[in-house]
Amino acid sequence: MLCCSRTVCAILILHVQGIREDVHLEVVDAPALQPRKAQHKEPGHDHGHHGHHGHHGHHGHHGHHGHHGHHGHHGHHGHGEVSEGDLNNALGLLVTAVMVPSVVYMALTEGAVAVMTLKMIDVFVSIFLAVLWYSVWAQALDTFGVLDNGCAIVNTIMSVIAVVFLYAAANRIAFYLRGTKTPLITFGSCAGHFIAFAGIGMCNMAQFQLSKYPGNSIPITGSFLFCVGIVVVFVCVSLVNNKVWLGAVEHHLLREVLQEMELDIIGLVLTYCVTQAFRHLVAGVFPPLEEHQAKEHLAEVPHVGVELAAWLVSWVVIGCVLLPRVHTFCHNHSIIHLVKVSVIMLVAWSYLEYFDWFFETYGHTEGSFGHTLFATLTTFAALTLLQLMAFVDSRGWSKDFRETRNIGITGVALTAAWSWEHCYKEAFDVVGERYQVGYKGLVPKLFLALVLPCFMLPPYVMHIKTRVIRNEEAEAEDMLDAGHKNADEVEDLQGREDSKGHEDSVEEGAGTPLGLRGKSMNTGNRSGHKDSNEGAALAGLRQSITTGHEDSVEEGAGHKDSNEGAALAGLRQSITTGHEDSVEEGAGHKDSNEGAALAGLRQSITTGHEDSVEEGAGHKDSNEGAALAGLRQSITTGHEDSVKEGAGHKDSNEGAALAGLRQSITTGHEDSVEGAGQKEQPSHAAGPATAAS
Numbered sequence: 001m002l003c004c005s006r007t008v009c010a011i012l013i014l015h016v017q018g019i020r021e022d023v024h025l026e027v028v029d030a031p032a033l034q035p036r037k038a039q040h041k042e043p044g045h046d047h048g049h050h051g052h053h054g055h056h057g058h059h060g061h062h063g064h065h066g067h068h069g070h071h072g073h074h075g076h077h078g079h080g081e082v083s084e085g086d087l088n089n090a091l092g093l094l095v096t097a098v099m100v101p102s103v104v105y106m107a108l109t110e111g112a113v114a115v116m117t118l119k120m121i122d123v124f125v126s127i128f129l130a131v132l133w134y135s136v137w138a139q140a141l142d143t144f145g146v147l148d149n150g151c152a153i154v155n156t157i158m159s160v161i162a163v164v165f166l167y168a169a170a171n172r173i174a175f176y177l178r179g180t181k182t183p184l185i186t187f188g189s190c191a192g193h194f195i196a197f198a199g200i201g202m203c204n205m206a207q208f209q210l211s212k213y214p215g216n217s218i219p220i221t222g223s224f225l226f227c228v229g230i231v232v233v234f235v236c237v238s239l240v241n242n243k244v245w246l247g248a249v250e251h252h253l254l255r256e257v258l259q260e261m262e263l264d265i266i267g268l269v270l271t272y273c274v275t276q277a278f279r280h281l282v283a284g285v286f287p288p289l290e291e292h293q294a295k296e297h298l299a300e301v302p303h304v305g306v307e308l309a310a311w312l313v314s315w316v317v318i319g320c321v322l323l324p325r326v327h328t329f330c331h332n333h334s335i336i337h338l339v340k341v342s343v344i345m346l347v348a349w350s351y352l353e354y355f356d357w358f359f360e361t362y363g364h365t366e367g368s369f370g371h372t373l374f375a376t377l378t379t380f381a382a383l384t385l386l387q388l389m390a391f392v393d394s395r396g397w398s399k400d401f402r403e404t405r406n407i408g409i410t411g412v413a414l415t416a417a418w419s420w421e422h423c424y425k426e427a428f429d430v431v432g433e434r435y436q437v438g439y440k441g442l443v444p445k446l447f448l449a450l451v452l453p454c455f456m457l458p459p460y461v462m463h464i465k466t467r468v469i470r471n472e473e474a475e476a477e478d479m480l481d482a483g484h485k486n487a488d489e490v491e492d493l494q495g496r497e498d499s500k501g502h503e504d505s506v507e508e509g510a511g512t513p514l515g516l517r518g519k520s521m522n523t524g525n526r527s528g529h530k531d532s533n534e535g536a537a538l539a540g541l542r543q544s545i546t547t548g549h550e551d552s553v554e555e556g557a558g559h560k561d562s563n564e565g566a567a568l569a570g571l572r573q574s575i576t577t578g579h580e581d582s583v584e585e586g587a588g589h590k591d592s593n594e595g596a597a598l599a600g601l602r603q604s605i606t607t608g609h610e611d612s613v614e615e616g617a618g619h620k621d622s623n624e625g626a627a628l629a630g631l632r633q634s635i636t637t638g639h640e641d642s643v644k645e646g647a648g649h650k651d652s653n654e655g656a657a658l659a660g661l662r663q664s665i666t667t668g669h670e671d672s673v674e675g676a677g678q679k680e681q682p683s684h685a686a687g688p689a690t691a692a693s
Contacts, residue, residue: 087369095376102383112390115471116409120386122189122468123413125460129453130193131421135428136442136449137166137198143440152209159202164237166195167265171245171258178254185257186457186465192261196268203230203273211286223277223286230273234266263334267341268414275349282307308357312350319343323404340404344411351415371422378419382412402475 106117141147141162147155170191177184203226210222241262249255280286282304326339359374386409393405428448432441 088372091369091372091376095372099376099379106383106386112393113387115475116386116390116393116405118464118468118471119406119409120382120413120416122460122464123410124417125456125464126186126189127193127414127417127421128424129190129456130197131417131424132428132449132452133190133194134197134201135425136445137194138201139432139440139442139445143442147205152206152212155209156202156206159206160233163195163199163202166198167237170195170261171241174254174258174261175249178251181253182461182466182469184253185469186461188257188261192264193268195261196265199265199269200272203269204276207273207276207280208286211280220277220281220284223280224274227270227273227277230270234270238262238266259334260337263338263341267338267345271342271345271349275346275353278311279308279353282311305354305357305361308350308354312347312354315343315346315350319347337403337407340407341410344407345414348411348415348418352418371426375416375419375423379416382416385412402479406472 103117103121106113107121108114109117146162147158170187174184174188174191177187207223207226210226211220246255246258246262249258276287322343323340326336330336330339355374355378359370389405389408389412393402428445429441431448432445435441435444437443
């Protein structure tokens with residue numbers, strides 16, 4: 001998709017550049033990479049040749065306003081000289097021939113390379129559509145004279161109102177799309193970039209006018225103070241939006257999309273303003289808004305390249321040091337996301353500013369060839385960086401690294417797409433100037449803004465965005481599974497530590513079976529029952545076993561049998577059935593397979609009475625059902641004087657089966673050893689319970 005769209009855009013750019021050459025012919029020699037001095041022109045000749053201006057926000061019209069002499073033919077002119085249009089054609093063909101196979105190969109490769117390439121294509125297409133719509137928006141403001149008041153304060157207020165209006169409209173449209181997942185996410189991405197570009201254009205104009213304001217004695221300080229003002233405005237708008245609208249949104253996906261859109265807008269606009277303020281600081285003059293204005297080239301300022309390079313390297317170092325550790329300083333996800341976006345976008349803007357200065361100083365940037373060459377090199381650098389990121393990602397990293405990587409891909413894609421922005425913008429402006437039917441070229445731009453998305457959005461939504469969303473969901477599931485696995489390991493470790501805590505009481509055997517009970521039940525829980533599946537019944541059972549208080553029958557009241565499966569049903573059977581003379585005879589009930597934990601628990605219960613260790617036999621157990629059955633039998637053999645009195649166990653088929661179990665455990669069996677065997681319960685009580693077990 002990226003290859004096709006880029007090919008179409010390259011053809012469009014080359015076509016309109018050829019048109020431009022027909023209208024404004026400029027014969028040049030092949031560019032030489034050597035420093036050049038800025039040409040000081042007379043006031044009347046400020047509209048001649050133009051270099052690449054120092055900002056990427058509001059370009060205005062990019063037509064050459066001087067040298068309108070027509071030379072008849074275009075291309076080779078009989079003198080062996082090559083026009084700029086021919087250079088662009090040659091470069092466009094070479095770029096298409098090399099870049100298309102490279103991008104297709106990376107997108108079709110298995111693994112992290114394909115995931116990152118699709119993510120980059122996603123962001124690239126989103127930015128292209130945003131630039132297209134912003135071109136129409138800026139042209140509409142210029143056509144209808146919305147910002148032609150001449151007053152910096154009024155223009156700034158009008159720009160802020162326009163951006164807030166766009167943001168409110170985007171929120172409302174997203175609300176209507178809340179029932180459709182892919183269209184909602186696609187709209188949030190495109191709308192976020194579009195509003196960010198509109199905000200960049202607004203801030204760029206406001207900063208420029210503020211630097212030229214007559215009462216501003218310290219213009220450089222004013223640029224940085226403007227950034228502080230932008231932060232205040234964004235914070236106020238965000239608080240109001242959360243109070244009035246976003247805070248009341250209950251739809252999880254809609255809320256997530258709107259929050260991400262808001263953070264991306266803040267990060268893009270704020271970092272752009274900071275970068276422009278730094279350029280104002282090192283150059284001493286704010287970058288002009290439009291190329292046809294008299295501009296002071298950065299080549300005039302000594303050491304500006306070193307300062308811009310230091311600015312770029314410093315943010316790269318800050319990003320490498322801060323991003324992996326930002327979650328240790330802050331636990332608010334929104335703030336962490338904003339910090340990551342801001343740092344990565346500062347790296348992207350700094351890169352664009354430095355190489356913009358480099359091509360303006362050392363390359364031939366009088367026309368579109370320099371911009372096209374710069375965009376081509378930036379795109380290949382972005383693809384190379386994706387390969388490196390994929391290699392690092394294949395080593396397996398944490399969830400925090402994955403999130404940082406995704407934001408980094410956005411920064412890489414922004415750098416590549418923004419480097420083509422001037423070419424796209426110029427193409428749209430040339431088409432608007434050449435085929436305008438009034439309204440200063442607004443009609444053809446509006447036509448392109450409506451027609452191109454009709455061809456780009458269907459394959460983009462169905463094939464690219466869908467796969468990107470699927471990849472993100474798969475990564476989220478993998479990270480969630482890894483988190484559950486780590487949680488289970490921690491849980492198992494805690495269970496082992498808890499079981500070790502009862503070893504002393506097991507070794508001492510201090511006349512009470514509680515220590516053995518605690519150990520055996522914890523071990524049994526580790527070997528047999530998962531905490532996540534334990535239910536209220538087994539939790540109450542463990543509590544009643546491990547907290548046996550003397551004469552606590554009244555206190556240990558009713559743990560309800562909430563998870564009445566086969567084991568607890570069988571437990572009820574053994575509680576309610578008496579065993580003849582089992583205490584005197586010490587009849588050990590054997591079972592084929594031994595569950596060590598529950599067998600130990602049964603032994604601790606049946607042998608923990610005074611002088612009954614010799615009489616009580618250890619009951620072996622085979623599995624969870626049989627183990628609990630044996631446990632139940634041993635529990636029911638030691639009630640206080642109950643055998644002498646012939647007191648049968650109550651049928652606990654009621655909801656209080658575990659309460660009876662707790663009673664039998666927690667009542668001290670002081671005279672139970674001397675007592676006679678328990679009377680056998682009626683056979684009809686055992687029948688249904690046996691079936692349940």
